[in-house]
Each structure stands twice: as structure tokens, then as C-alpha cells.
Amino acid sequence: MSKINLCLAFTVTFLVGVIVGLSANFGWGLPLGTSLTLLIAIFGFGVAIYQSYATRTHNRLLIKPHxxxxxxxxxxxxxxxxxxxxxxxxxxxxxxxxxxxxxxxxxxxxxxxxxxxxxxxxxxxxxxxxxxxxxxxxxxxxxxxxxxxxxxxxxxxxxxxxxxxxxxxxxxxxxxxxxxxxxxxxxxxxxxxxxxxxxxxxxxxxxxxxxxxx
Structure with a gap:
């Protein structure tokens, strides 16, 4: 796994942990519906970043000389x-x-x-x-x-x-x-x-x- 993928996975995992903590009312008191909405938004954000990275990598390969x-x-x-x-x-x-x-x-x-x-x-x-x-x-x-x-x-x-x-x-x-x-x-x-x-x-x-x- 590349460094980009590791960083992305770590970031998403961290944010999911934060949202789970919020949904469990660890002092922040977010309702469950809001927590689930944020989870979906975070996963969508992660997918968008990975898609951008994959597209850029693909474009680099398309113009690679030899x-x-x-x-x-x-x-x-x-x-x-x-x-x-x-x-x-x-x-x-x-x-x-x-x-x-x-x-x-x-x-x-x-x-x-x-x-x-x-x-x-x-x-x-x-x-x-x-x-x-x-x-x-x-x-x-x-x-x-x-x-x-x-x-x-x-x-x-x-x-x-x-x-x-x-x-x-x-x-x-x-x-x-x-x-x-x-x-x-x-x-x-x-x-x-x-x-x-x-x-x-x-x-x-x-x-x-x-x-x-x-």
C-alpha cells in the first residue's frame, strides 16, 4: 500500500472514531442521525480523494515516455x-x-x-x-x-x-x-x-x- 493510501486510511479511521465518540455522547452530545450523516460524508470525502489520486496516477502513466x-x-x-x-x-x-x-x-x-x-x-x-x-x-x-x-x-x-x-x-x-x-x-x-x-x-x-x- 502506498503512503498516500496509508495516510488516507488513517485519516478516515481517525474521523470515524471521532464521530463514533460523538454519537456515544462522550461530552459532545451529537444525535445518532447527525453522526451517521457525518460518517457518510467522511466516507464520501475519502472516496473522492482516492479517486482524484487514482486519476492523477493513471494520467501520469498515460504520458510516461520510454x-x-x-x-x-x-x-x-x-x-x-x-x-x-x-x-x-x-x-x-x-x-x-x-x-x-x-x-x-x-x-x-x-x-x-x-x-x-x-x-x-x-x-x-x-x-x-x-x-x-x-x-x-x-x-x-x-x-x-x-x-x-x-x-x-x-x-x-x-x-x-x-x-x-x-x-x-x-x-x-x-x-x-x-x-x-x-x-x-x-x-x-x-x-x-x-x-x-x-x-x-x-x-x-x-x-x-x-x-x-x-
Whole structure:
């Protein structure tokens, strides 16, 4: 039982005890009919308070956001390239208002909206031996930005040349690259409740999208 319910039960019990005492003529001398009327009023008051509390709790649940990270690896997005994508998606019931977003990539700690792209391009070309041929997209979540229900946003996307790499070899390279990512998101709902999402990818669960058999 929640603290609200305990307080409500205690208050109603106390008031009932007081009314019973009054009805028993413990110095106050209220007639029985008046006492019963007051009892009914007190119970109605308690029910009204609980109903208000339950409605507010229900409304909070109706707008509760929930952010998750989504990874995918594909060979169909860009001709001649494998593509790894990391997204964040709001699978909750209401908007997620961003409070703080932090992401690190390899040795680059606490990247921001101005440094994330340069760090991604540098590390991706180095890791995938792309010699400058890697195609990169970087996104950033700024404070007070909101992700609506069902909305998703690309945090970053890397496309690197297939060359002589098989699909599974490319996937293994992507898995190793993903291990260097550490992302954290602090967000809230419109009621002001705070939530957190974090992803330190040790062994990533990557969705595979392939148009060819390996």
C-alpha cells in the first residue's frame, strides 16, 4: 500500500472514531442521525480523494515516455557499402523531454553537437580501414528537445566499403566498433518525473538486414 493510501486510511479511521465518540455522547452530545450523516460524508470525502489520486496516477502513466536504443546492420542502404545505424526511439506513451545527452566514442569523452561528427568520421575511417571513404551521419539530442510517442532519431550512422568483406565479416567489424560507444540520456515527462536510458554496448544485439545469402 502506498503512503498516500496509508495516510488516507488513517485519516478516515481517525474521523470515524471521532464521530463514533460523538454519537456515544462522550461530552459532545451529537444525535445518532447527525453522526451517521457525518460518517457518510467522511466516507464520501475519502472516496473522492482516492479517486482524484487514482486519476492523477493513471494520467501520469498515460504520458510516461520510454526511450530505447536500436542498432541495425545492413548491406542494402548504400550501394557497395555496409551500414551500421544506432537510433534512439520513444516506445512510451508520451513525449520524452531531453534533459541531458552524453556520448563517448573510444577515447573521445563527453562529445557534443559540434564534435561528434568529426570524432565519428575519424574513428570510423580508422576502424574500418576506409581511407576517407566512410559515409557518416551524426545526430545529437539537445536539452529541451522532445521525442514524441513513436518518434525515433538517428544518433549516428556509418557506411563503409564492402570491398572483399563478407556480410558476417562486416558485421563483426561493426560489433567491435560499437563496443567503443557509451551513451546516456536523462529525460522527463511533462509532469516532471525523471527517467534515464543508458547503453554501454558490450556485445551488441544488432538487427541484420541483408539482401544476399552468406
Amino acid at each position: 526511450l530505447i536504443f536500436k542498432s541495425s546492420f545492413a548491406n542494402t542502404i548504400l550501394e557497395g557499402f555496409y551500414t551500421y545505424t544506432l537510433k534512439v526511439k520513444n516506445v512510451g506513451l508520451g513525449p520524452a523531454v531531453i534533459l541531458k545527452y552524453s556520448i563517448s566514442l573510444g577515447d573521445e569523452l563527453e562529445l557534443d553537437g559540434h564534435t561528434i561528427f568529426d570524432a565519428l568520421v575519424r574513428d570510423a575511417n580508422k576502424h574500418f580501414n576506409a581511407n576517407g571513404a566512410a559515409h557518416c551521419v551524426a545526430g545529437f539530442l539537445y536539452p529541451e528537445h522532445a521525442l514524441e510517442k513513436g518518434e525515433e532519431k538517428i544518433l549516428f550512422e556509418v557506411s563503409f566499403p564492402k570491398e572483399k568483406l563478407s556480410f558476417m565479416q562486416g558485421r563483426e567489424l561493426a560489433k567491435q566498433f560499437v563496443k567503443s560507444i557509451d551513451a546516456k540520456i536523462a529525460y522527463s515527462c511533462h509532469y516532471g518525473n525523471h527517467f534515464y536510458a543508458s547503453k554501454k554496448i558490450i556485445e551488441p544485439n544488432i538487427l541484420l538486414i541483408s539482401s544476399e545469402a552468406e
